[in-house]
Amino acid sequence: MKHCSLGRFFKGMNLTVFTLVMVFLYIPILILIIFSFNDAKIITGWKGFTFKYYILLLENKTILEAFRNTMLIAGLSTLISTILGVLGALGLEYHKFNGRKLFSALIYVPLVIPDILMGVSLALLFNFTRVNTGMLTVLIAHITFCVSYTIIVIRSRLEGFDYSLVEAAMDLGAKPATIFWKIKFPLIMPGIIAAALLAFTLSIDDFIITFFTSGRGFDTLPIYVEGAIRRGTITTINSLSTIMIGLTLLLVVTTKRIRKIVISSL
Amino acid sequence: MKNLPSANPNYALQLATERRKNFTSWILTAPALLWLIFFFLVPYLIVIIYSFLTADIYDVKFEFTLDAYRQSFTPAYMHTFYLSFRLALLTTLLCLLLGFPVAYYIARAKDKVKNNLLIFIIIPFWTNLIIRIFSWRIFLAYNGVLNNLLLGLGLISKPLEIMRTDLAVILVMVYVYLPYMILPLYSVLEKLDWTLLNAAMDLGANEVKSFFRITLPLSKEGIFAGGLLVFIPALGSYLIPQLVGNQRSLYLGQVITYKVKNIPRNWPMASALSLTLLLIVALFLLLIYFLYRRGKFRKQV
Numbered sequence: 066m067k068h069c070s071l072g073r074f075f076k077g078m079n080l081t082v083f084t085l086v087m088v089f090l091y092i093p094i095l096i097l098i099i100f101s102f103n104d105a106k107i108i109t110g111w112k113g114f115t116f117k118y119y120i121l122l123l124e125n126k127t128i129l130e131a132f133r134n135t136m137l138i139a140g141l142s143t144l145i146s147t148i149l150g151v152l153g154a155l156g157l158e159y160h161k162f163n164g165r166k167l168f169s170a171l172i173y174v175p176l177v178i179p180d181i182l183m184g185v186s187l188a189l190l191f192n193f194t195r196v197n198t199g200m201l202t203v204l205i206a207h208i209t210f211c212v213s214y215t216i217i218v219i220r221s222r223l224e225g226f227d228y229s230l231v232e233a234a235m236d237l238g239a240k241p242a243t244i245f246w247k248i249k250f251p252l253i254m255p256g257i258i259a260a261a262l263l264a265f266t267l268s269i270d271d272f273i274i275t276f277f278t279s280g281r282g283f284d285t286l287p288i289y290v291e292g293a294i295r296r297g298t299i300t301t302i303n304s305l306s307t308i309m310i311g312l313t314l315l316l317v318v319t320t321k322r323i324r325k326i327v328i329s330s331l
Numbered sequence: 332m333k334n335l336p337s338a339n340p341n342y343a344l345q346l347a348t349e350r351r352k353n354f355t356s357w358i359l360t361a362p363a364l365l366w367l368i369f370f371f372l373v374p375y376l377i378v379i380i381y382s383f384l385t386a387d388i389y390d391v392k393f394e395f396t397l398d399a400y401r402q403s404f405t406p407a408y409m410h411t412f413y414l415s416f417r418l419a420l421l422t423t424l425l426c427l428l429l430g431f432p433v434a435y436y437i438a439r440a441k442d443k444v445k446n447n448l449l450i451f452i453i454i455p456f457w458t459n460l461i462i463r464i465f466s467w468r469i470f471l472a473y474n475g476v477l478n479n480l481l482l483g484l485g486l487i488s489k490p491l492e493i494m495r496t497d498l499a500v501i502l503v504m505v506y507v508y509l510p511y512m513i514l515p516l517y518s519v520l521e522k523l524d525w526t527l528l529n530a531a532m533d534l535g536a537n538e539v540k541s542f543f544r545i546t547l548p549l550s551k552e553g554i555f556a557g558g559l560l561v562f563i564p565a566l567g568s569y570l571i572p573q574l575v576g577n578q579r580s581l582y583l584g585q586v587i588t589y590k591v592k593n594i595p596r597n598w599p600m601a602s603a604l605s606l607t608l609l610l611i612v613a614l615f616l617l618l619i620y621f622l623y624r625r626g627k628f629r630k631q632v
Contacts, residue, residue, distance in 0.1 A: 181567040181568075286459075310462065
């Protein structure tokens with residue numbers, strides 16, 4: 066009997082902790098969303114429902130520009146880091162060349178050191194080389210922290226690759242180019258999509274490395290939000306945050322669908 | 332003669348193919364490799380060089396000195412290191428303590444429910460970092476939601492001052508890094524062979540015993556992975572202490588950032604502190620690596 070009650074206690078504890086963690090994870094976000102509709106300048110209490118701050122948001126040129134910058138940087142760094150990732154992963158998988166292990170190790174280093182170190186080192190690089198900080202330097206920085214992730218994700222897809230397929234195609238007289246586009250590429254496509262998605266999210270989310278590599282006059286959304294919090298213009302941040310959370314939800318839901326489509330199409 | 336490899340036409344062909352394959356591999360990896368060399372390795376060389384230079388208000392003077400290192404090891408900066416280390420360790424432990432039951436609960440849930448529960452962990456993980464921090468500011472502020480609620484319920488007579496304290500920093504750190512702990516723990520627990528647990532129970536072990544003897548040792552990999560994912564970024568975090576902490580207790584990330592961004596700048600100091608942080612991280616990784624290896628070795632024995 067003691068056995069049984071102890072088991073129940075364990076299960077009950079796990080459920081309790083799970084519920085508490087869920088409350089912990091979602092309460093602040095929910096409050097933020099609710100207060101984005103609050104008709105008050107400060108957060109003291111509920112003063113009635115309003116869409117005012119969403120309209121103010123759309124009229125704010127600085128925010129719109131920061132949004133445009135974020136998307137531009139995320140789009141370009143995703144494109145370039147994914148191309149570098151595909152090539153790098155294929156090269157690493159294609160042949161065991163000298164120095165392959167060293168390169169593999171180098172790919173993992175950026176993932177296991179704090180972001181701030183990459184920020185500092187790039188800031189000093191741009192100072193040393195007298196490059197003016199701005200859009201270009203931010204783009205370079207974002208590609209640098211994305212490229213490790215894209216190589217790793219695409220490579221993991223190649224690792225499960227069935228080379229007997231290639232051999233069969235070669236036996237049947239297929240050209241290397243045909244083999245690549247007809248067999249390899251479709252098989253690593255889900256890996257490429259996953260890598261691109263990851264790069265895009267990482268780029269949108271980054272604050273610290275952008276903070277070190279962007280000059281005055283080039284703000285991404287996280288940089289703008291941080292500045293606004295410091296200045297105390299909180300109300301538009303609520304509505305901006307709510308929109309960004311909405312976009313995150315959309316991304317989580319749609320990528321689940323994309324993954325399903327990709328998997329079922331194979 | 333036929334047996335000599337050089338005279339064997341097959342071998343020559345093989346060698347040629349080998350060389351061509353080698354070349355193709357190099358060409359394919361070259362862009363990514365060069366990118367990482369120029370924008371990841373070279374910047375660190377510059378950090379090393381700068382750490383030996385003399386600070387200037389806006390820039391550096393190219394005069395060799397060890398001042399930056401000498402200053403890094405004064406009690407004031409040692410205290411900064413200590414604070415950051417303590418924060419990272421506390422965050423990791425709390426994440427493990429909260430994350431384990433959650434990962435366990437999801438791993439043991441029914442297959443259909445599992446994915447939906449996981450989504451609940453992934454959503455905050457994908458939400459913008461700065462927004463998650465900002466939401467806590469609204470929640471914990473002096474005239475914020477928590478204080479209004481507690482005042483309204485009559486549980487407190489005057490607002491609690493949680494914002495801008497170390498407590499707020501640790502709370503938000505745990506909040507932000509918890510998914511990084513739960514996800515690797517879940518992926519290990521999900522693959523765990525539960526029949527082992529049932530067997531142990533049948534043999535008379537109780538839940539507590541079988542948990543410490545079976546579940547915990549078998550989820551070691553997840554604990555290490557989660558620990559790395561939480562501890563290392565926590566060591567250098569800037570944004571969380573900056574937005575919810577106070578200026579009395581500065582953490583390493585803040586000190587480094589101020590030295591780079593604020594005037595008067597002190598880039599040699601920022602470089603020396605960064606390199607020290609890098610060294611600590613490297614030592615920590617080595618420690619984890621050896622612990623992990625020893626665990627594996629024992630399993631084989």
